[in-house]
Amino acid sequence: MSLRSDAYIDGQWRGGAKRFAVLNPATQEQIAEVPDLGAAEAEEAIAAAHRAFPAWAAKSAKERAAVMRAWYDLMMADIDRLAALISREGGKPVAEAKGEAAYGASFMEWFGEEAKRAYGRTIPTTTATRRYVTIKQPIGVCAAITPWNFPMAMITRKAAPAIAAGNTIVLKPPSQTPLTALALAELGERAGLPAGVFNVVTTHDHTSAIGKAFCESPLVRKFSFTGSTEVGKKLGAACVGSTVKRVSLELGGNAPLIVFADADLDLAVRGTIASKFRNAGQTCVCANRILVEDAIYDAFSKKLAEAVAKLKVGRGDEPGVEIGPLIDGKAIEKVERMVAEALAAGAVALTGGKKHDAGAQFYAPTVLANVTREMRVNREEIFGPVAPLIRFKSEDEAVSIANDTPFGLASYFFTRDVNRAWRVAERIESGMVSINDGIFSNEVIPFGGWKESGLGREGGVEGLEEYLETKFVNFGGFV
Ligand code: SIN
Numbered sequence: 001m002s003l004r005s006d007a008y009i010d011g012q013w014r015g016g017a018k019r020f021a022v023l024n025p026a027t028q029e030q031i032a033e034v035p036d037l038g039a040a041e042a043e044e045a046i047a048a049a050h051r052a053f054p055a056w057a058a059k060s061a062k063e064r065a066a067v068m069r070a071w072y073d074l075m076m077a078d079i080d081r082l083a084a085l086i087s088r089e090g091g092k093p094v095a096e097a098k099g100e101a102a103y104g105a106s107f108m109e110w111f112g113e114e115a116k117r118a119y120g121r122t123i124p125t126t127t128a129t130r131r132y133v134t135i136k137q138p139i140g141v142c143a144a145i146t147p148w149n150f151p152m153a154m155i156t157r158k159a160a161p162a163i164a165a166g167n168t169i170v171l172k173p174p175s176q177t178p179l180t181a182l183a184l185a186e187l188g189e190r191a192g193l194p195a196g197v198f199n200v201v202t203t204h205d206h207t208s209a210i211g212k213a214f215c216e217s218p219l220v221r222k223f224s225f226t227g228s229t230e231v232g233k234k235l236g237a238a239c240v241g242s243t244v245k246r247v248s249l250e251l252g253g254n255a256p257l258i259v260f261a262d263a264d265l266d267l268a269v270r271g272t273i274a275s276k277f278r279n280a281g282q283t284c285v286c287a288n289r290i291l292v293e294d295a296i297y298d299a300f301s302k303k304l305a306e307a308v309a310k311l312k313v314g315r316g317d318e319p320g321v322e323i324g325p326l327i328d329g330k331a332i333e334k335v336e337r338m339v340a341e342a343l344a345a346g347a348v349a350l351t352g353g354k355k356h357d358a359g360a361q362f363y364a365p366t367v368l369a370n371v372t373r374e375m376r377v378n379r380e381e382i383f384g385p386v387a388p389l390i391r392f393k394s395e396d397e398a399v400s401i402a403n404d405t406p407f408g409l410a411s412y413f414f415t416r417d418v419n420r421a422w423r424v425a426e427r428i429e430s431g432m433v434s435i436n437d438g439i440f441s442n443e444v445i446p447f448g449g450w451k452e453s454g455l456g457r458e459g460g461v462e463g464l465e466e467y468l469e470t471k472f473v474n475f476g477g478f479v
Helices: 039-058 061-077 079-090 094-117 153-164 178-191 207-216 229-243 265-276 294-309 329-344 395-403 418-427 460-465
Strands: 007-009 012-014 019-023 030-035 121-123 131-138 141-145 168-172 198-200 220-226 246-250 255-259 287-293 348-351 366-369 386-392 410-414 432-435 468-475
Touching (some): 007 039, 039 131, 039 198, 061 094, 079 094, 094 153, 094 460, 141 153, 153 168, 153 220, 168 207, 207 220, 207 229, 229 246, 255 395, 265 287, 265 294, 265 410, 287 294, 294 348, 294 366, 329 366, 395 418
Parallel strands (some): 141 168, 168 198, 220 246, 410 432
Antiparallel strands (some): 007 198, 019 030
């Protein structure tokens, strides 16, 4: 796999008159320059995907699965180089990036297999003269806009079900991490994907123009977005308002992680670190606020702060590094502002609380005690390595704090009481609940949120449904 830095449209590598720099967030060094394309190229990619659709949809699921399997095998064979690229343009430690590359590849394997099982139904008839069935069919051209925090997995979680189900797709990767998307296109080409089935339109300045083209094109029948709730609402409205296309939105979160007094505290500390500090806290499902029961608040805070203080911060390619840089200057400023506000309002930094001296975009892993419900670190997604601790006195209070947010993506809690585990899992308002475990994502589960955290599910059988239409067929005239 060579470093690809041109866009990929209709099976061709495409340059552009204007290009933009992709920087390593750890050092701000330039890695490559990528074409800054606009609405015209987005339309061209949509037209290519439209042309490619009938032949791809006509293949059997088994034929498509063979290509998906070859794509998966190529990704796994090149996993070290993919991990190095993800780490270089996105900043996460190489070991973590390798985990993402395997996670990303797993969607190719899973959906290639699962699309063979896109079953319809036979519905018992209401009348002797008729027979009823449903069949599942691909939707058509899909368009996707993906985020920088998982440069590979957030693409494959959309592209794999779309393509396995017989659709074609046009992708706009983020301007911070387009190189992984292009590497994926190269491996797809080598796996035997026909021209136009998978297209990558890179852009820096024209994100909104490309988003508009995706949302308003009558040729695009399905749109999928991962990113902020604010942007997702606008894109979703544009898709429905213009051409009533199918929409999946994976949006912001504000995940609570509750530690009950009956929890195994060491397990809870490990789980909190795994959830909160994954990708330096830049994950939609990261624990955003840690709710700790009064009786164990001091013991838990001490253990957590001691463990967090030991996390190794540095460039993703340094051995043993656990916390990389934040993605850009804006991200650092936001975290600095949120922590400063919390400290000014009475929070206390048990460790961290400031930038890290590893470089301009590094923030020290932080634990904040004495956080209140009013503080912005409790109300808004931090997207940085900061763990705010909030004290609670009863299960009802914990659930009420957890649910007091417009978001409902993920939530976590630690308890050894099986009755409480069921009770709280049922009462929490979020699409995903993880008990006694800080990480749960994989290809077989339905990933997605309640409330303003999104629409639809990605992964699992539910993730395939998002890329299929159900057609009802009536066979009449039986005698
Ligand atoms: C995300 O940040 O949205 C993705 C996290 C995951 O897949 O676990």
